[in-house]
Amino acid sequence: MLSVTALLTALALAAAPAAPDEAALWKAAFALEGAPAPAPRAAAEAVLLQGGATAFGVLTKLARVGGRGQVMAAAGPVPVCSEMMHLRSMAMMNSNGPRLPGVAAELAGRLLMKDDALRRRAQASADPFDRALALAAATQAPEIQAQALSAMRKEPELWLRLWASSFANCFTRVAEKRGDGSVEALRSEAKYLAERAEEVGPPLRCEEPAELEPALVDELARDQASAGGWSSSNDTLEVKVRRANEDNVELSPACALAAYDALVARGKYVNALVMPVATQLHSHWKLRQAAGQRAARDLEHVPELRRNRVAAELVNAGHSVPLKVTWEADRIHWSREELEAAMRQGNPDAKAALEQLVFCRSTTGQNDLSLVGYLGTKKAAETAHVIAERCPDVQAAATAALVRLKDPRAARFLPQALEQWGHDQEALKRAMLEAYTPKLGQQLRALEAKGLDKAGDMVKLLKTAGVMKD
Known part of the structure; x- marks a missing residue:
């Protein structure tokens, strides 16, 4: 006969939902990316969040496919801290694969926040990827951040020591803004972890040129490592080099020049x-x-598509370059850097372009200019006309205003306005539909006869709406 205790245990086990098997968890994990609608994805997430350690194992296997940088997805919405933003931007910059690894890492972080025992197990894991996930996930829960940082005190991995110091600085600054009681504990952990980070030298840090690893130079020469990105804090600047094993090496300016x-x-x-x-x-x-002199001297080795931009950046930083910087007159809003450099070099044509840029500074990509047409005044018409003349980027919006004002000068800008891509086309269509005149119809038909496809599209729209008669 069963004892009361055994009977109660059996009943409890029978009532508890069965944990999904690993195959079901893998199916749910792959559904995270492929689900065509929110409901199936939510169902997949629910299965995984109930899967405990087995689900965590599935998710971390998927996350690892995307590389070490995917850990940052476990942080969820990242606070505005330069350190955290840099880590996330580096992860995004170095991720060229599918988005599923990042989705898996994000869900793994949520799972760790849901299960305290699992989180502590991850903190003590022999796998640094798991330890990094546990640290990043703490971003979502201020109440556990001091403990999460404390768990990193004996971290053996050099790269993870650097990460821990960055997280500690971020957690502390956010806590200071909140003004809660965790600040002192976080400051203590941040101080200790900063000291541990300072101990990190080669191969992940190079402060003096004598510390520069020949192996790193070899890897850069053979394209087995890549330079990309930089970070700064107070008076320090570090240039980043990413190795094939995913290590990010921090070079001081002197080391960066020595490597170059x-x-x-x-x-x-x-x-x-x-x-x-x-x-x-x-x-x-x-x-x-010294860096500027080298960059200017070797401009000819910069790919041609980037050379003009690099030259502009150097000129604007106060360096001289053996190249006359040019800008794209028809894309002036995207050539601000180049235009400033040309001005600094004394290009006489740059002044007129600069005046255009300043005059049109607040109109790019905005529909509000088309609203001028509702004012119905002569002054409004003059404003729209001047902007249409001087600001090619917003001719569609300016022309929409002129059409709505029934200003005959709209005809002059119609060909360019119709061809202009962007949201301002909607404003132009509305103006055509609501302020149509037979004269405007004649102008559109003439443009259509000349082979302007967009004019034909507009004629079709006006006919469909019953505004233009055959």
Whole structure:
């Protein structure tokens, strides 16, 4: 005969929902990306969030496919901290694969926040990926951040020590803004982790040129490592190099220049090593000038599509370059950097372009200009006409205003306005439908006869709406 205890245990087990098996968890995990509607995805998430350690294992396997940077997805919405934003931007920059690994990492973070025992198990895991996930997930729960940082005190992985220090700084600053009682504990952990991070030297940090690893130079020369990105804090600047094993090496400005020179000696030009120093370093002017001189000297080795832009950035940072910077007159709003550089170089044609840029500064990509047509005044018509003349980027909106005002000068701008891509086309269509005149119809038909397809589309719209008669 069963005892009362055994009977109650059996009843409890019978009542508890059965944990999904691993095959079901894998099916749910793959459904995270493929679900065509919110409901199926929510169902898949629910299965995984009930899957405990087995689900965590499935999710982390998927997350690892995307590389170490996917860990940042577990942080959820990231607070506005430069350190965290940098880690996330580096992860995005280095992720070229499917989005499923990031989705899996994000859900793994939620699972850790749901299950305290699982989170502590991840913190003590032999796998640094799991430990990093547990740290990132703490971003979502301020009440556990001090404990999460404390768990990193004995972290053996050099890269994760650096991450822990960045997270600690971020957690502390956000807590200071909140003004809650965790600030002192977080400050203590941040101080300790900063000291641990300072101990990190080669191969993940290079402060002095003598510390520069020949192996790193070899990897850069063979394209087995890539320079990309930089970060700054107070008076310090670091240039980032990403190795094939996903390690991010932090180079001081002096190390970055030493690496650049070593590569140039081998016929390799890695512009990304010197540009951050030449344009962003403010605490060591001699190094900044030295970097700018190298970048300007070697401009011919920059790919042609990027050369003009790089030259502009150097000029605007105060360097001289052996190249006359040009700008695209028909895309002036996208050529601000180049236009400023041309002005600094004394290009006489740049002044008129600059005046146009300043005059049209608030009109790019906005529909509000088309609203001028509702004012119905002569002054409104003059405003729309001047802007249509001087600001090619917004001719559709300006022409819409002229059409609504029944101003005959709209005809002059119709060909360009009809061809202009963007949201302003809707404003132009509304104006045509609501302020149509037979004269406007004649002008559209004439443009259609000349082969302007967009004019034909507008004629079709007006006929369909019953505004234009055959």
